[in-house]
Amino acid sequence: MSFSDAKRYYVERRIAERMVATAALSFASYFARLRMDLDGEVEHFVNAFTVNETYFYREDHQLRCLTTNLLAERVAAKGPSAAIRIWSVPCSTGEEPYSIAIWLLENWPLVDRHEIEIVASDIDTAVLEKAREGLFGKRALMRLPTEIVAKYFTPEGPDAWRILADLRDSVRFTQVNIVKPEETRPNGRFDVVFCRNVLIYFDDASRRIAAENLYENLEPGGFICLGHTESMSRISPLFEVRRFADAIVYRRPPGERHG
Amino acid sequence: MAEAGKRVLVVDDAALVRLYYRGALESHGYEVEEALNGLEALEKISGAAFDLLVVDVNMPQMDGLTFVAKLRDLPLPVAATPVLITSTESGPQDFAAARAAGANFYITKPVTPEQLVALAAMLCGIAP
Numbered sequence: 001m002s003f004s005d006a007k008r009y010y011v012e013r014r015i016a017e018r019m020v021a022t023a024a025l026s027f028a029s030y031f032a033r034l035r036m037d038l039d040g041e042v043e044h045f046v047n048a049f050t051v052n053e054t055y056f057y058r059e060d061h062q063l064r065c066l067t068t069n070l071l072a073e074r075v076a077a078k079g080p081s082a083a084i085r086i087w088s089v090p091c092s093t094g095e096e097p098y099s100i101a102i103w104l105l106e107n108w109p110l111v112d113r114h115e116i117e118i119v120a121s122d123i124d125t126a127v128l129e130k131a132r133e134g135l136f137g138k139r140a141l142m143r144l145p146t147e148i149v150a151k152y153f154t155p156e157g158p159d160a161w162r163i164l165a166d167l168r169d170s171v172r173f174t175q176v177n178i179v180k181p182e183e184t185r186p187n188g189r190f191d192v193v194f195c196r197n198v199l200i201y202f203d204d205a206s207r208r209i210a211a212e213n214l215y216e217n218l219e220p221g222g223f224i225c226l227g228h229t230e231s232m233s234r235i236s237p238l239f240e241v242r243r244f245a246d247a248i249v250y251r252r253p254p255g256e257r258h259g
Numbered sequence: 260m261a262e263a264g265k266r267v268l269v270v271d272d273a274a275l276v277r278l279y280y281r282g283a284l285e286s287h288g289y290e291v292e293e294a295l296n297g298l299e300a301l302e303k304i305s306g307a308a309f310d311l312l313v314v315d316v317n318m319p320q321m322d323g324l325t326f327v328a329k330l331r332d333l334p335l336p337v338a339a340t341p342v343l344i345t346s347t348e349s350g351p352q353d354f355a356a357a358r359a360a361g362a363n364f365y366i367t368k369p370v371t372p373e374q375l376v377a378l379a380a381m382l383c384g385i386a387p
Binding site for chain 1: 273274275276277278279280281282293345347368369370371
């Protein structure tokens with residue numbers, strides 16, 4: 001197998017995930033497990049490469065929840081002309097923040113009424129660079145209806161599409177380590193944070209540190225969306241659980257003042 | 260479509276808003292260009308003729324109403340280009356200020372795609 005630089009990121013991240021999942025202390029010990037196919041590791045390894053790669057409109061039930069419930073609550077709390085801030089962290093190569101922007105254009109009737117700021121952050125500068133470029137392959141676009149691809153992307157070569165400049169300009173990219181307050185704080189307070197499928201890779205202590213760190217980046221009454229296999233209730237008691245028709249999300253309780 | 264070839268300039272500092280209006284207009288056959296503020300809009304209209312200008316009010320560098328007032332002081336025919344003002348404000352003083360600046364029509368955001376194309380057709384003189 002050979003991989004481009006962009007793929008290299010996925011390879012490294014997927015291998016790191018498998019090392020965490022198998023409690024491997026070194027790459028050498030993980031590689032030994034893989035070669036011996038202990039506990040069916042070859043299949044896990046292959047699955048890690050084929051099912052976890054991110055793509056546009058992934059877990060779109062949360063996007064539906066965003067426009068059906070979450071933004072309505074935030075607008076009701078903040079007023080009819082307030083700015084709305086949304087954070088995608090980690091954003092990887094940009095599929096999630098760009099999906100949010102496209103989803104808002106297609107599904108939120110107030111999209112021209114509110115100043116919308118979408119911030120997208122990742123610890124990895126290589127993926128941020130890739131995200132800023134906004135060039136995507138067929139796999140990343142597989143869930144998007146063809147008319148959406150035609151409307152928001154320009155074909156570049158046989159299997160590559162460039163997202164429109166206005167969408168690139170709609171997302172601000174920053175580097176951040178979510179366990180470091182000095183890196184998360186400068187991003188400010190958000191109405192909705194998407195933090196999907198990253199906390200599962202942390203140990204319990206780091207998970208709680210990260211979650212409570214992100215709490216400080218939420219407006220009182222602001223929401224945080226996790227991956228569908230993740231539960232904040234098992235991570236930190238600070239958040240309220242909110243069950244909507246399309247998704248379960250967590251909220252920083254409104255009304256209390258931040259000290 | 261009667262809209263085919265009609266040229267619209269969307270002037271708004273928010274990229275998402277420009278894209279939103281552009282998507283609605285292009286799906287009905289309009290050709291759309293964009294400007295980020297009044298200053299950039301002045302440059303665009305000096306380079307090419309437009310059938311309609313869709314102009315936001317609150318923008319950095321040059322706001323929408325200042326732009327419209329400057330437009331109306333330019334030589335004909337460019338000075339007569341129809342202007343649709345889009346704004347989050349909806350007070351009587353806001354309508355009056357837009358009219359005084361020389362706007363043809365004023366609509367309060369949110370603007371639906373249907374409203375936008377209907378107004379564009381009207382202001383471009385396309386029979387319904």
